[in-house]
Amino acid sequence: MKLPGRILLGLFCLLVAVWLIAPTIVVVPMSFNDKKSLAFPPSGFSWQWYQNFFTNPEWSASLVSSLKVAVVTAVFATVIGTLAAFGLDRMKSRVSGVLRALLITPMVVPGVVLAVGIYAVYLDTQLVGTMTGFVLAHTMLAVPFVIIAVSASLEVFDKRLETAAASLGATQLTAFRTVTLPLIAPGILSGLLFAFVTSFDEIIVALFITSPYLKTLPVQIFSSITRDADPTVAAVGTLLFIATSLVIGAGLLIGSRQGKR
Amino acid sequence: MASPSTRGAAIDLRSVSKHYGSFIALDEVSLRIEPGEFMTLLGPSGSGKTTTLNIIAGFTEVSSGSLDVGGKSVIGVPAHKRNIGVVFQHYALFPHMTVSRNVAYPLTLRGIANPGREARVHKALDMVKMTDFGHRFPSELSGGQQQRVALARAIVFDPPLLLMDEPLGALDKKLREWLQLEIKRIHRELGTTFVYVTHDQEEALVLSNRIAVFNQGRIEQVGTGRQLYDEPETLFVAKFVGDSTILRGAPSTSGDETAIDIAGRKVTTAKRLPGGAKPAMLLRPEKLSLVRRGKGGQDQNILPGRIGEAIYLGSGSKYEVVLADTSKAIVRSTLDAETFAIGDEVDLIFAGSDVKLLADDEKADLNQT
Numbered sequence: 001m002k003l004p005g006r007i008l009l010g011l012f013c014l015l016v017a018v019w020l021i022a023p024t025i026v027v028v029p030m031s032f033n034d035k036k037s038l039a040f041p042p043s044g045f046s047w048q049w050y051q052n053f054f055t056n057p058e059w060s061a062s063l064v065s066s067l068k069v070a071v072v073t074a075v076f077a078t079v080i081g082t083l084a085a086f087g088l089d090r091m092k093s094r095v096s097g098v099l100r101a102l103l104i105t106p107m108v109v110p111g112v113v114l115a116v117g118i119y120a121v122y123l124d125t126q127l128v129g130t131m132t133g134f135v136l137a138h139t140m141l142a143v144p145f146v147i148i149a150v151s152a153s154l155e156v157f158d159k160r161l162e163t164a165a166a167s168l169g170a171t172q173l174t175a176f177r178t179v180t181l182p183l184i185a186p187g188i189l190s191g192l193l194f195a196f197v198t199s200f201d202e203i204i205v206a207l208f209i210t211s212p213y214l215k216t217l218p219v220q221i222f223s224s225i226t227r228d229a230d231p232t233v234a235a236v237g238t239l240l241f242i243a244t245s246l247v248i249g250a251g252l253l254i255g256s257r258q259g260k261r
Numbered sequence: 262m263a264s265p266s267t268r269g270a271a272i273d274l275r276s277v278s279k280h281y282g283s284f285i286a287l288d289e290v291s292l293r294i295e296p297g298e299f300m301t302l303l304g305p306s307g308s309g310k311t312t313t314l315n316i317i318a319g320f321t322e323v324s325s326g327s328l329d330v331g332g333k334s335v336i337g338v339p340a341h342k343r344n345i346g347v348v349f350q351h352y353a354l355f356p357h358m359t360v361s362r363n364v365a366y367p368l369t370l371r372g373i374a375n376p377g378r379e380a381r382v383h384k385a386l387d388m389v390k391m392t393d394f395g396h397r398f399p400s401e402l403s404g405g406q407q408q409r410v411a412l413a414r415a416i417v418f419d420p421p422l423l424l425m426d427e428p429l430g431a432l433d434k435k436l437r438e439w440l441q442l443e444i445k446r447i448h449r450e451l452g453t454t455f456v457y458v459t460h461d462q463e464e465a466l467v468l469s470n471r472i473a474v475f476n477q478g479r480i481e482q483v484g485t486g487r488q489l490y491d492e493p494e495t496l497f498v499a500k501f502v503g504d505s506t507i508l509r510g511a512p513s514t515s516g517d518e519t520a521i522d523i524a525g526r527k528v529t530t531a532k533r534l535p536g537g538a539k540p541a542m543l544l545r546p547e548k549l550s551l552v553r554r555g556k557g558g559q560d561q562n563i564l565p566g567r568i569g570e571a572i573y574l575g576s577g578s579k580y581e582v583v584l585a586d587t588s589k590a591i592v593r594s595t596l597d598a599e600t601f602a603i604g605d606e607v608d609l610i611f612a613g614s615d616v617k618l619l620a621d622d623e624k625a626d627l628n629q630t
Contacts, residue, residue, distance in 0.1 A: 170366075
């Protein structure tokens with residue numbers, strides 16, 4: 001490619017990159033605003049909104065709730081999703097395609113529709129505003145992500161290794177534990193991360209089934225920003241941005257080290 | 262470790278069949294393999310040789326028939342309880358384990374702890390000359406090295422029977438020839454029964470005590486390499502094992518003599534094919550000789566032809582001769598013999614006594630791979 005072409009391509013890529021991350025980056029300076037307003041650019045510098053996030057019990061309680069729900073959800077969804085992906089992979093009949101589509105539906109169905117359905121059921125079963133309710137709903141939403149991630153690694157897993165393990169004396173369970181599981185672990189791990197994130201930033205269903213006693217962080221952010229333009233939201237956003245960047249970065253690092261082998 | 266003579270297990274397949282729906286992969290196959298024997302299952306792809314191996318290994322269940330290993334029926338016994346070593350064409354090493362851990366795997370499963378385990382891993386790796394590679398991962402090894410590790414892993418737990426499914430199929434010729442000799446040596450040192458699957462007849466001849474030739478889910482013939490080459494029972498075996506020239510045409514018999522008419526020229530032999538089958542003549546390359554057209558061959562069978570291909574082999578030459586009926590004859594000649602060029606008009610000469618009569622079988626042509 002000639003030089004002018006390369007420069008043009010570079011500029012275009014830069015534009016796309018800016019467009020993709022600008023909305024996220026804007027939050028960072030706003031979080032250091034010295035006035036109680038979500039203004040960009042900020043008028044002065046202060047740490048007060050970070051301080052508020054960690055000291056105001058409304059905020060810290062919602063963070064703890066979110067973490068609890070997300071951790072439990074991630075564990076449940078990973079176990080269920082991994083077993084489902086394994087079962088689907090080993091099914092010989094054509095039913096597996098139908099089952100797979102069925103298990104993926106929570107990802108495709110509009111969130112609001114699901115939320116209304118879940119809310120209706122939860123009203124009758126007194127699950128609104130409960131930890132159980134959140135975990136149940138979020139696990140359902142997160143399972144498809146795990147299935148997709150684990151299926152992808154099962155797709156490239158060489159099943160003949162299990163045959164080899166059997167010939168060396170391994171029962172099916174031992175072969176799964178010592179050969180299959182370690183080799184599809186990256187897929188399971190990324191499924192776990194996806195499940196965690198799915199639950200952690202889920203807002204639609206959460207808005208329906210929340211209560212004053214149990215609020216997740218996204219709900220707290222939403223209600224805070226609709227009530228008053230509290231820059232704490234920007235501080236939370238910045239913290240989440242840093243946290244997710246670190247997790248994704250670590251994931252990429254692990255992935256590349258695995259790939260070298 | 263027991264003495265070599267007692268270490269191998271006998272295998273007895275009786276009327277073993279395997280059906281996949283209406284497809285018959287194995288049709289009433291019976292085969293006895295002696296303890297400590299090196300038996301090769303030879304045949305084109307889809308002939309049933311790998312199915313037979315998988316049945317012995319326990320990866321595939323029989324549809325009918327019986328299978329004894331070491332004198333005991335193993336029908337219904339799952340693969341992990343059979344204590345049989347298997348080497349696969351695709352190596353099947355565990356990529357997340359080092360070479361040492363791969364080889365230690367079957368020992369760990371059998372509850373063998375250190376230091377005994379380490380010693381046995383070392384001994385197995387020593388046998389395949391891979392002791393320096395214990396800490397490497399499979400992906401850091403070449404194909405030949407990986408297969409040697411796979412072999413070590415399959416023999417480390419002292420199985421009485423080792424199965425190999427085209428283990429050298431993915432390697433280049435030089436390496437293949439060297440590893441064939443290695444496998445032969447290991448067989449000699451272990452005294453274990455080896456069952457080896459291949460579609461390469463040369464490999465079968467190099468390695469085996471006996472060879473079972475498979476075709477379309479059946480065994481055509483079982484015998485030593487020499488028996489298969491000198492005394493093939495079917496046209497398929499004749500064509501699959503070694504180079505061969507098959508002469509076909511309108512047959513006629515008188516007394517004890519059989520003649521075949523090839524484009525108007527009769528060739529004869531003082532032999533008769535028992536039964537009523539249509540005879541075809543088989544001639545091995547070294548039984549045929551070539552002279553320039555009209556330059557000899559009294560009292561012998563003479564067929565005119567033209568050199569279609571001339572291949573210099575170092576130790577001699579190999580010629581493909583196109584006969585009058587467009588069929589091809591393969592002739593091997595020694596270094597001191599007269600040489601010919603493509604297109605030369607020649608006479609193909611052979612003695613009637615060197616002819617082997619076989620029942621003509623049109624299907625034998627279709628199955629060549």
